[in-house]
Amino acid sequence: MLNNIGLPGLLLIAVVVLVLFGRGKISSLMGEVGKGITSFKKGISEGEKDQVDVAEIEDKDLPKHTDMGADPKTDVKTAKDKV
Numbered sequence: 001m002l003n004n005i006g007l008p009g010l011l012l013i014a015v016v017v018l019v020l021f022g023r024g025k026i027s028s029l030m031g032e033v034g035k036g037i038t039s040f041k042k043g044i045s046e047g048e049k050d051q052v053d054v055a056e057i058e059d060k061d062l063p064k065h066t067d068m069g070a071d072p073k074t075d076v077k078t079a080k081d082k083v
Contacts, residue, residue, distance in 0.1 A: 005013075018026065 021029075
């Protein structure tokens with residue numbers, strides 16, 4: 001049903017909307033839509049920035065293991081001796 005609207009149908013709908021609501025109301029509505037889109041994009045970019053900041057903080061808090069060839073058995077024994 002909506003596949004057959006075409007350009008003349010869209011123009012008719014636009015004229016009817018313009019007559020019903022008036023030019024001032026439609027322009028203010030479009031301005032509000034533009035502000036909403038802008039604030040949405042700003043919020044998305046701030047959210048991505050916050051996620052990057054949190055990931056950097058988590059990376060800094062992780063302990064760094066310099067001895068990659070440590071023997072797990074001796075590490076367990078020394079940990080038991082300490083307790």
